[in-house]
Amino acid sequence: MDPTHHQLPGDQPDAAEEKHFAEHDEAAEIIDVNATEEDAPMDEDDDDVDDVAAAGAQDDDDDDGMMELHDDSVQGFFEHKQPVHCVALHPTHPTIALSGGEDDMAYLWNVATGERLHALAGHTDSVITAAFNMDGSLCATGGMDGKVFVWNSATGAQVAALEASDEVMWIHWHPKGNVLLVGTNDGQAWLYNLPSGNVMCILAGVHTAAVTCGQFTPDGKRVITGAEDGTLAFWDPRTATPVFKYTPDDGRWFQEEVITAIGVHHNSNIAVVGGSEGTARAINLTNGNLLASFSAHSSSIESITFSRALPIAALASTDNNITLFDVTRMAARATLRHEDAVIKAQWTADGLHLVSCSADRTVRVWDARTGAQLHRWMGHQEPILAMDMTANGETVVTGGDDGVCLVFSPLAPAPAAMAGSSMAH
Template identity: 25%
Template sequence: MSEEKDQQQNYQEQPENSEQQDEFIDINEVGEEVYEDDGNNQEPPQEDEEEDEDMEINEEPQEDHETLEIDMSNNSWTYFDKHEDSIFTIFAHPKLPMVLTGGGDNLGYLWTIHSQPPKFVGTIENHKESIISGGFTNDGKFLITADMEGLIQVFKSNKSGEKWNLFGELNEVDEILFVIVHPTLPFFAFGANDGSIWVYQIDESNKSLIQIMSGFAHTLECNGAIFIPSKDENDLTLVSISEDGTVINWNCFTGATNYKLQPHDDFKGVESPWVTISNYENLIAIGGRDGQLSIINNDTGKIVSSIKTLDNVEDVAELSIEALSWCKNKNINMLAVGLVSGDILLFDTQQWRLRKNLKVDDAITKLEFIDDTPLLVGSSMNGKIYKWDARTGDELFVGVGHNMGILDFTIVDNGKKLITAGDEGVSLVFVTE
């Protein structure tokens, strides 16, 4: 990682002993209003010209010498660089201007996103492998982190987010692939490489983590899942997908399957390794490693549409659907589909016809519509983050500054800020308006 750190010359330098000074920030600093950009964003410092001149040598270049060119462009507002390895996951606190980043250095960091430079809040430790997933509960009281060795830690907020204390931990499986948190209730689920899916409740009154369900109906990796929101407090529904081509709707309180879709019976013989899932109202979209897109009516368990997204690719790996996002504007019926090929396919969700095809020059890693607007944010392994108007396909913003790919991002301040998780171990904060 030392070489990658050396490449980040365009980032502003942190003040000396900043880690000691900012180990825990003041409660008023965490809880204050989110910073409003005044339009006078600082530009990243330019390289010192005299220093560059000192580094020049007068020897003749070797004919076989290869020059490594690094793009030093950077339009980020500020950055966070305490990680010493790739940052795999990032998620924002629902009420405070604060995020958690988790990385390949087995550490998680909490830090503020409304100050320049960010203020360090605290460290999540005791993970023995890369932190790859997690989330905050909807009320912001609890934080969940998960690593590749199957350890889950749950922390409770104290002093309005100034400090986080360990609430409980789990280690049920050999490897966790993802964690999802219920959108409104204190429940979370995680899927494992053995195909199992687990649901737990954070019971604040009893100060414990209570297992609600464990399901073992998938035969290969459980690659994703979603909670289905319900107005009935006695209804806790989860839909999970697997590498084995199955889709299961679970009643979490009983462990029973409401429906199970299988390759040969329900997908007409197509055995797609499902890797992504997203829902809007009663419709669920699932994406396969083979480029297959299927839409399911969750009320009936029936498949509404099946679409082969791409044909005639040189490498079958380019077919994999890595990102799905529904536009939640009632007047814009659209689903965005992102592939390893760099294609972003925008489908009409009434007729399931392709409206537009946006294209970038490397794999798409994540897509997300901003609230209920037609504005779509997407990240890529080319190290850039984009904002488009999905109605027209117009590119509204491009964030640059990473030397390697963007593995995750989060949207805050109604889309005014985008915060990235970089493969080189740096997180950038972009102001888009």
């Protein structure tokens, strides 16, 4: 293979690559969206979304600081002996889950029964990231030991052992094939071809500190990465070179902030990037123009994800809030509130409902059109650290600091609260 040109799955000319996002392609300057303005409806056909707090979001504290312990879960997995850092659901068999934890173990297990299917051993430090490939035939786990293992999802057999250059920060599968992207603590991102495990290329030379977040664009043609040193790079993985980059030397970019989260629109033409101090930037990926700069939160933004039906990105933060940001108007449309840090927010496939998990030990389901809270589930005794769900939102799996994985479903009746149970905050 030519080392300067790496063929990726589905790597063919695509007319959609030229499709521009809304009306922001020729933006010549940043829009400062923090100025106060009167909100207008997102669309004539959409319900207007006001700035709303969570309906029914009151906690269950009593006067002496004790909290009644409810368990709304419909199933659980209890073999992890220490905090669970990552969970993932199989893309085509939604009863199969993957989890990894601080006990250096990963497991494949049955969501319906809680039964262990396969124990995935081999890591010598915490398993902090895990994911299935596009069809679920393979899954991968990454650890603080600098190792990535790829497994056969059906048998649990190890397919490949990948040695990264440093502690693994995250992994991300190509959306159309068996290429795995791995971000590491030393400022690099690696592309591996599976099942061979061969290194396709190394994305290096931009970041000087840990690559804290990154992913393939949904069309699979580009890679975007952000780092602890505040740099962002948009890569052509076929040549392992950046198409464009931003650094703190650019006065319009993040200053003294770690880049903590990246979300890319499903058309692969706009990204929203979040930082450790709660500020964010919107970027046109077709030309590299900076579209907007805004203070979305007062502390770190932990996840960013786009709706497929509404022109909205959901930004989840450790300041206990989720901002619904309208990327057509470049303005915040709503605030959804937890009682503690929000770890992740994820859209259902219809793009109308958002599911979030928090250190307040709850999972919540929201109607993004109205801001109404539809469900609020409890069950963990410690903060929730990870979450994934089926595309229709009918099954949600969480991993907690209590070493437990729980399953929640809006289709199942919630169990009654445990009589007489209480716990201190």
